[in-house]
Amino acid sequence: MARAINDRLALDLLLERGPLTAPQLRTLTGLSRPTVADLIERLRAGGLIEAAGETGADRRGPNARLYGLVADRAHVAGVDLRRDAVHVGVADIAGNPVGTASRPLPAAPDLAALVAAEVARAAGGRALHTVVLGTPGLIDPRTGLAGDGGVPGGRPDLGAALQDRLGAPVRLENEVNLGAIAEHREGAAAGRDDFALLWLDDGVGAALVLDGRLRRGASGGAGEVGPLRSGKAIFCDLLEERAVAGLDDEVFAARIAEAVFVLVAVLDPGLVVLGGALGRAGGDRLAGLVAERLGALSPAAAQVRASRVEGDSVLRGAVLTALDLVRDDVFG
Incomplete structure (x- = not known):
C-alpha cells in the first residue's frame, strides 16, 4: 500500500510539473533517497516513466538525470x-x-x-x-x-x-x-467547491457541483431547469437561440435571471456560470446584468460569471x- 501511494504521488507530480530529477522528487515528496531510487526503478520497469534528458549543464558537477512520464x-x-x-x-x-x-x-x-x-x-x-x-x-x-x-x-x-x-x-x-467538469477544473469555477452551470446553447439545462462533486441525481436529471415554467412558457422556449435573437441585453438578462433564481433559491451554490454558446458570447456584460437582476430576486448571495473554458x-x-x-x- 505504501509503495502504491508513493508511486501515485510521484506520477501526479510528474503530471503537474513535467520531468523531474531524483533529488527534486525527494524534496517534493519528503521520501528518502533509497525509497525514491526504488520508486524510480519500479516505475521504469512498469513502463510508466523514462529518462527524459539531463539537467545541470549550466553549473559545475555531474548532471542529474530527468525522469518523465511515458506519455504514449x-x-x-x-x-x-x-x-x-x-x-x-x-x-x-x-x-x-x-x-x-x-x-x-x-x-x-x-x-x-x-x-x-x-x-x-x-x-x-x-x-x-x-x-x-x-x-x-x-x-x-x-x-x-x-x-x-x-x-x-x-x-x-x-x-x-x-x-x-x-x-x-x-x-x-x-x-x-461535462461542461461543468471543464469549468470546475479550468474555467470560471476553478477553486470553488459549489457552483451551478446554466447552459444556454441549442438546449437549455444546468449542471450542479456541490462539495466539490458533480451531482447527477437519482435518474441523471439533476439541474434540468429547461422544462420549468415562467408564466405559461417554459425556459427552453424562452432562452433558446431563436427566441433571444435580437433581444435587448436587459430583457435577455431578465429571462436568464429567472432561471438562475431557481438554482440559487433551492441550492444556494454561491456561483452561477453562464455557459454554452450564448452564455459565452454574452461575456462579462451579460453576467453582470444577470447578477443585478438576481440580486433583486434572491436573498441568497450569488456571483454570476461567464464561462472561461477555451474552445469546446x-x-x-x-x-x-x-x-x-x-x-x-x-x-x-
Whole structure:
C-alpha cells in the first residue's frame, strides 16, 4: 500500500510539473533517497516513466538525470455529440492532444457506426484505453442508458454499441455535466467547491457541483431547469437561440435571471456560470446584468460569471473525465 501511494504521488507530480530529477522528487515528496531510487526503478520497469534528458549543464558537477512520464503509455478519447455534429479529441495519458475529428450528422445516421468511425479517425491507429461521450439528454447513472436527447439516430444503448465497435470502455455523460467538469477544473469555477452551470446553447439545462462533486441525481436529471415554467412558457422556449435573437441585453438578462433564481433559491451554490454558446458570447456584460437582476430576486448571495473554458467545453470535460479514469487504472 505504501509503495502504491508513493508511486501515485510521484506520477501526479510528474503530471503537474513535467520531468523531474531524483533529488527534486525527494524534496517534493519528503521520501528518502533509497525509497525514491526504488520508486524510480519500479516505475521504469512498469513502463510508466523514462529518462527524459539531463539537467545541470549550466553549473559545475555531474548532471542529474530527468525522469518523465511515458506519455504514449495509454490514450483516451473525448466525444461531444451534438444534435447536428460530432466532435472528437484524443489525448495521451499526460493530457497532450494527439488527434481530432469532426463531422456533421446526417438526418438518419447509424449513429454508433458514425461515431465509432470518427473516434477511430481521430485516434489515428492508436489503441484507446477509455472513451467518454457527452450527449444531450438524461443519462441514467445506474444503467448508463441514454434518454431522448434529440440526436438523430439516438438509441438508449449507444454506449454499449460504441463499446462493441471500439473495443474500449465507453462512458456516456450528459453534455452539460461535462461542461461543468471543464469549468470546475479550468474555467470560471476553478477553486470553488459549489457552483451551478446554466447552459444556454441549442438546449437549455444546468449542471450542479456541490462539495466539490458533480451531482447527477437519482435518474441523471439533476439541474434540468429547461422544462420549468415562467408564466405559461417554459425556459427552453424562452432562452433558446431563436427566441433571444435580437433581444435587448436587459430583457435577455431578465429571462436568464429567472432561471438562475431557481438554482440559487433551492441550492444556494454561491456561483452561477453562464455557459454554452450564448452564455459565452454574452461575456462579462451579460453576467453582470444577470447578477443585478438576481440580486433583486434572491436573498441568497450569488456571483454570476461567464464561462472561461477555451474552445469546446463539453469536449474538454469529456477528455478530462477520460484522463481521470485512465490514470486511476494505469497509475493505481
